[in-house]
Amino acid sequence: MAKDTHISKAIAIAFVVLTISAIAGLITMIILYKAQISAMNPTPPPTVPSTTTVLPPTMRLPRSVIPESYEVFLRFPFYTKILEVVNVTSPNQTTNFSGNTTIHFQCVQRTSTIYIHSMELEVSEAKVFNRNTDGEIQVSSMSSHEDHSEFLVIELNEALESGGNYSLSLVFVGELYHNFDGAYISSYTEGVPSHEGDKSADRFLIITNNEPIYARNVFPCFDEPEMKAVFNVTIIHRRQTTALANAPVDKIQLIDDWKYTRFHSTPKMSTYLFAFAVSEFEATASSYEPVVIKTYARPEAVAAGHTKYAAEITGKILSFYENLFEIKYMQQKLDQIALPDLSPAAMENWGLITYQEGALLYEEGASSSLQKESIATIIAHELAHQWFGNLVTMKWWNQLFLKEGFATYISCFAVDHVEPSFNMKDSFFASELQAAFEVDSLTSSHPLVPPEEDIQRTYDIISLYDIITYSKGAIVLRMLEDVLEAPAFIQGIRMYLRDLSYANGDQNDLWHYMQKGADANNRQVDVAKFMDSWTKQIGYPVITINTTSGEISQKHFLFNDSSQSSLVWDVPIRVMSKTFLSPKPVFLKTSQPEIWDELISSSGDWLLANVNCTGYYRVNYNPENWEALLTQLETNRSLIPLMNRMQLIDDAFNLARAKIVNVTLALNVTRFLYNETDFHPWDSAMRNFQYIYLMFDRTEVYGPMQTYLRSQVRNLYMFFSNSTDHSQVPVDHMQQQSQTLAVQVACNSGLPDCVAMAKRMFGLWMKDNTNIIHPNLRHWIYCEAVASGGKEEWDFAWSQYQSTNDTSEKYHLRHALSCTKKIWLLNRYLGYTLDPEKIQQVDAAEIVSSISKSVAGQVLAWNFIRAHWDYLSHGGPAVLIHAVTSRFSTQFELQELERFAADYHLGSAERVVQQAIEQTRVNIQWVSEHKDVLLQWFERETAS
Ligand SMILES: *[C@@H]1O[C@H](CO)[C@@H](O)[C@H](O)[C@H]1NC(C)=O
Ligand SMILES: *[C@@H]1O[C@H](CO)[C@@H](O)[C@H](O)[C@H]1NC(C)=O
Ligand SMILES: *[C@@H]1O[C@H](CO)[C@@H](O)[C@H](O)[C@H]1NC(C)=O
Ligand SMILES: *[C@@H]1O[C@H](CO)[C@@H](O)[C@H](O)[C@H]1NC(C)=O
Ligand SMILES: *[C@@H]1O[C@H](CO)[C@@H](O)[C@H](O)[C@H]1NC(C)=O
Ligand SMILES: [Zn+2]
Numbered sequence: 001m002a003k004d005t006h007i008s009k010a011i012a013i014a015f016v017v018l019t020i021s022a023i024a025g026l027i028t029m030i031i032l033y034k035a036q037i038s039a040m041n042p043t044p045p046p047t048v049p050s051t052t053t054v055l056p057p058t059m060r061l062p063r064s065v066i067p068e069s070y071e072v073f074l075r076f077p078f079y080t081k082i083l084e085v086v087n088v089t090s091p092n093q094t095t096n097f098s099g100n101t102t103i104h105f106q107c108v109q110r111t112s113t114i115y116i117h118s119m120e121l122e123v124s125e126a127k128v129f130n131r132n133t134d135g136e137i138q139v140s141s142m143s144s145h146e147d148h149s150e151f152l153v154i155e156l157n158e159a160l161e162s163g164g165n166y167s168l169s170l171v172f173v174g175e176l177y178h179n180f181d182g183a184y185i186s187s188y189t190e191g192v193p194s195h196e197g198d199k200s201a202d203r204f205l206i207i208t209n210n211e212p213i214y215a216r217n218v219f220p221c222f223d224e225p226e227m228k229a230v231f232n233v234t235i236i237h238r239r240q241t242t243a244l245a246n247a248p249v250d251k252i253q254l255i256d257d258w259k260y261t262r263f264h265s266t267p268k269m270s271t272y273l274f275a276f277a278v279s280e281f282e283a284t285a286s287s288y289e290p291v292v293i294k295t296y297a298r299p300e301a302v303a304a305g306h307t308k309y310a311a312e313i314t315g316k317i318l319s320f321y322e323n324l325f326e327i328k329y330m331q332q333k334l335d336q337i338a339l340p341d342l343s344p345a346a347m348e349n350w351g352l353i354t355y356q357e358g359a360l361l362y363e364e365g366a367s368s369s370l371q372k373e374s375i376a377t378i379i380a381h382e383l384a385h386q387w388f389g390n391l392v393t394m395k396w397w398n399q400l401f402l403k404e405g406f407a408t409y410i411s412c413f414a415v416d417h418v419e420p421s422f423n424m425k426d427s428f429f430a431s432e433l434q435a436a437f438e439v440d441s442l443t444s445s446h447p448l449v450p451p452e453e454d455i456q457r458t459y460d461i462i463s464l465y466d467i468i469t470y471s472k473g474a475i476v477l478r479m480l481e482d483v484l485e486a487p488a489f490i491q492g493i494r495m496y497l498r499d500l501s502y503a504n505g506d507q508n509d510l511w512h513y514m515q516k517g518a519d520a521n522n523r524q525v526d527v528a529k530f531m532d533s534w535t536k537q538i539g540y541p542v543i544t545i546n547t548t549s550g551e552i553s554q555k556h557f558l559f560n561d562s563s564q565s566s567l568v569w570d571v572p573i574r575v576m577s578k579t580f581l582s583p584k585p586v587f588l589k590t591s592q593p594e595i596w597d598e599l600i601s602s603s604g605d606w607l608l609a610n611v612n613c614t615g616y617y618r619v620n621y622n623p624e625n626w627e628a629l630l631t632q633l634e635t636n637r638s639l640i641p642l643m644n645r646m647q648l649i650d651d652a653f654n655l656a657r658a659k660i661v662n663v664t665l666a667l668n669v670t671r672f673l674y675n676e677t678d679f680h681p682w683d684s685a686m687r688n689f690q691y692i693y694l695m696f697d698r699t700e701v702y703g704p705m706q707t708y709l710r711s712q713v714r715n716l717y718m719f720f721s722n723s724t725d726h727s728q729v730p731v732d733h734m735q736q737q738s739q740t741l742a743v744q745v746a747c748n749s750g751l752p753d754c755v756a757m758a759k760r761m762f763g764l765w766m767k768d769n770t771n772i773i774h775p776n777l778r779h780w781i782y783c784e785a786v787a788s789g790g791k792e793e794w795d796f797a798w799s800q801y802q803s804t805n806d807t808s809e810k811y812h813l814r815h816a817l818s819c820t821k822k823i824w825l826l827n828r829y830l831g832y833t834l835d836p837e838k839i840q841q842v843d844a845a846e847i848v849s850s851i852s853k854s855v856a857g858q859v860l861a862w863n864f865i866r867a868h869w870d871y872l873s874h875g876g877p878a879v880l881i882h883a884v885t886s887r888f889s890t891q892f893e894l895q896e897l898e899r900f901a902a903d904y905h906l907g908s909a910e911r912v913v914q915q916a917i918e919q920t921r922v923n924i925q926w927v928s929e930h931k932d933v934l935l936q937w938f939e940r941e942t943a944s
Pocket of ligand 5: 546547548549550621622623
């Protein structure tokens with residue numbers, strides 16, 4: 001089954017309709033995509049292999065001078081529209097920009113050399129003054145460092161003295177590209193072009209995206225998170241355009257053709273948060289005293305009301321955080337802006353948060369409920385950063401999880417506050433947990449907080465924007481809160497934010513304040529010792545409980561069990577039985593087998609550990625206890641908490657994947673789904689079945705497997721079929737997710753009712769040209785209709801794709817077009833991805849990934865990727881590699897992949913390719929060992 005775990009663009013987050021699990025990956029993937037895109041920045045490829053950790057000390061700025069404030073002037077002669085191309089007197093677009101900066105800094109260590117970051121800028125006229133004496137200090141030379149440090153080195157004729165106050169001014173010119181980093185040009189169309197090649201509807205804007213290290217592409221600066229400063233910014237731009245920046249506008253002057261927009265000083269902040277925009281966008285205001293909140297977008301989107309939802313919830317979320325953290329939002333204004341081009345999905349620039357359109361604009365009647373949920377989640381994530389990240393910043397990028405893990409974790413509480421009906425918490429943590437488990441089961445994973453010296457080069461920094469940082473980061477914080485309990489946790493956070501405001505911290509600081517919170521609330525936990533075992537070590541454990549002997553032990557969980565590991569964690573365990581629920585988690589003591597007599601003797605028929613999955617570990621039991629749990633699930637599943645119903649499935653499948661239990665146990669756990677109507681257990685099963693599908697959908701296992709799923713999903717499908725047939729959805733948000741999943745699974749497994757329904761609905765659309773399909777259901781109904789249809793359906797979907805301006809609709813259709821089983825149509829579609837007139841380059845990788853997920857398209861896509869790697873890797877190489885290799889399970893495929901790794905320039909995709917190679921090896925062995933067993937199981941199960 002082609003479960004679309006890949007996310008593209010905005011969509012990363014916003015549009016993965018497949019399952020909530022996709023949302024899990026939501027933020028994660030969004031950011032992941034960012035990492036991939038960044039691979040295309042003009043940074044030269046690292047010259048040392050990624051395994052080398054010895055680096056020149058020149059990668060980091062010396063601490064001899066410390067910036068205090070910047071005066072920055074930036075002039076952009078570019079136009080937002082080029083109206084009359086044929087009129088020779090009309091202006092041509094200009095993408096160059098110029099500027100100057102004056103930096104006030106303090107010298108804290110005597111030096112006659114100033115190092116500052118500058119990238120792709122032509123810098124001149126360096127002047128240094130002593131601010132105490134007003135004397136000028138002569139500059140003897142200025143040069144770019146000939147390595148990857150991106151330093152501009154300014155040599156002085158006399159030394160700066162420690163304790164002295166100085167200023168440095170520089171003049172520079174640069175160029176704007178359409179590249180998503182630093183300051184760049186984004187484009188969109190207004191209205192509908194009158195004919196092909198008509199440029200009169202083209203519109204342009206300038207926007208920035210500076211995290212982690214692109215502020216240096218905009219102006220020379222001390223571009224490290226610890227070098228916080230105040231920024232006084234003036235943007236000089238065309239009169240009809242509007243400029244926004246981090247701080248509110250101070251004054252606007254009109255001089256000749258130009259508008260000088262001067263902004264108030266920013267709060268003291270890191271350079272990666274520096275942002276501005278120049279556009280003709282319009283805004284929707286929210287009422288929220290005393291902060292002025294505005295949501296900006298294309299004028300057409302504002303007029304259509306697409307900014308309304310964001311404007312409505314932003315103030316509520318801000319207020320939630322102000323109360324939670326007991327610190328008011330620090331600026332007078334908060335702008336949010338929806339951009340046609342941005343990668344990642346969103347960026348938390350202080351006072352000017354940028355979003356992909358799909359991550360901010362809710363289109364009533366076209367967006368699904370899942371998209372609404374992801375919009376709320378992304379806004380909540382970015383607003384959390386205004387405290388976690390902007391106010392208190394990590395000392396260095398190796399501590400990235402401090403802001404990303406935290407924002408991911410806390411956003412779910414904010415969404416729960418503003419949209420209680422979403423019932424977010426379970427689904428959110430379920431998806432984060434499973435996403436983290438998956439990648440952290442490989443030896444190629446990395447510790448949540450790697451050693452600082454391992455994260456120095458651009459490439460190292462960018463590769464940290466991954467599932468580990470976001471999802472594992474969120475999950476270990478959740479585990480900490482479970483152990484400390486909410487009052488101690490919140491108190492710790494408040495102290496941390498208060499004491500480190502406008503400064504930087506690392507994990508030791510966070511643990512220090514959490515310890516204070518714990519002590520104040522009588523929680524006896526050694527926070528640093530407990531958390532270090534989770535943040536500094538790679539991976540996570542599987543806990544094994546034998547209810548007969550009462551033995552309990554831990555072991556590093558890895559898919560590839562041949563790897564030796566003696567890692568040990570501080571594991572908090574909460575258990576329950578039919579009659580007993582442990583009131584708080586108890587720590588598993590060291591690695592020694594431990595006898596939990598009391599628990600075991602009270603357990604009765606079964607014992608369940610890791611209640612509600614608050615711990616970041618898997619659990620295995622002796623066969624008797626597994627058996628008792630399965631019986632409970634099949635007779636009265638409600639006694640087992642929902643999160644655990646999900647996790648039992650996930651654990652069983654993954655334990656089987658790691659060859660710790662029999663795969664038949666995992667399959668047996670899916671039997672209870674016959675009666676299950678809740679979303680999470682189904683979602684978990686489908687996620688895990690996906691692996692089996694990928695391994696066996698080219699073999700004789702496929703038929704019996706489809707038959708089994710079809711019979712399991714029938715009840716679920718019928719539960720909703722009255723609504724589905726009339727294109728209606730249940731009121732309850734989680735039930736809506738179940739309904740969507742029911743359609744996905746039923747159609748994919750070929751349930752005749754579902755296939756007929758999809759054909760009928762799509763046929764009506766083709767006939768009347770009115771689409772009555774509910775937005776929640778479009779993704780899978782379109783896909784099924786195209787899959788079971790032919791050229792006519794495909795062409796119809798393609799013409800709809802070209803004629804709609806609706807982002808979510810475009811996403812559904814792009815996906816549907818890849819669902820066809822006709823090779824010639826798939827080839828045609830692949831060809832389209834190379835033609836920017838047909839498919840925008842940013843969408844190409846998503847489409848190729850999507851094609852590569854199907855049996856019919858996988859080989860086509862793999863050849864295509866290798867033939868057009870340079871073009872496609874701009875749109876997200878990690879996502880592509882992950883998608884196209886996910887079915888690899890033969891020696892031949894392994895060899896091809898290894899040759900690919902050796903022959904191609906992989907950039908930031910290098911780690912993903914290594915992971916794919918490791919995964920392929922695991923797959924080869926797994927398939928050869930399990931094929932017969934699986935075939936027998938499915939045949940037996942479907943025989944009756
Ligand atoms: C920026 O503005 C602040 C407040 O007006 C001022 O104190 C500071 O000196 C300015 N910085 C520079 C470099 O001009
Ligand atoms: C060219 O464009 C300018 C500015 O828009 C306009 O004033 C002028 O009349 C145009 N000339 C012709 C020949 O169309
Ligand atoms: C715009 O560019 C074209 C082609 O390079 C050139 O012929 C024309 O003179 C330019 N127009 C202006 C106003 O600079
Ligand atoms: C920077 O540019 C602005 C605007 O062009 C100008 O007024 C200012 O004098 C320049 N400052 C320096 C130090 O060159
Ligand atoms: C559990 O403990 C019993 C009693 O010591 C032992 O016989 C059995 O083999 C153990 N089961 C597992 C799976 O380790
Ligand atoms: Zn973030």
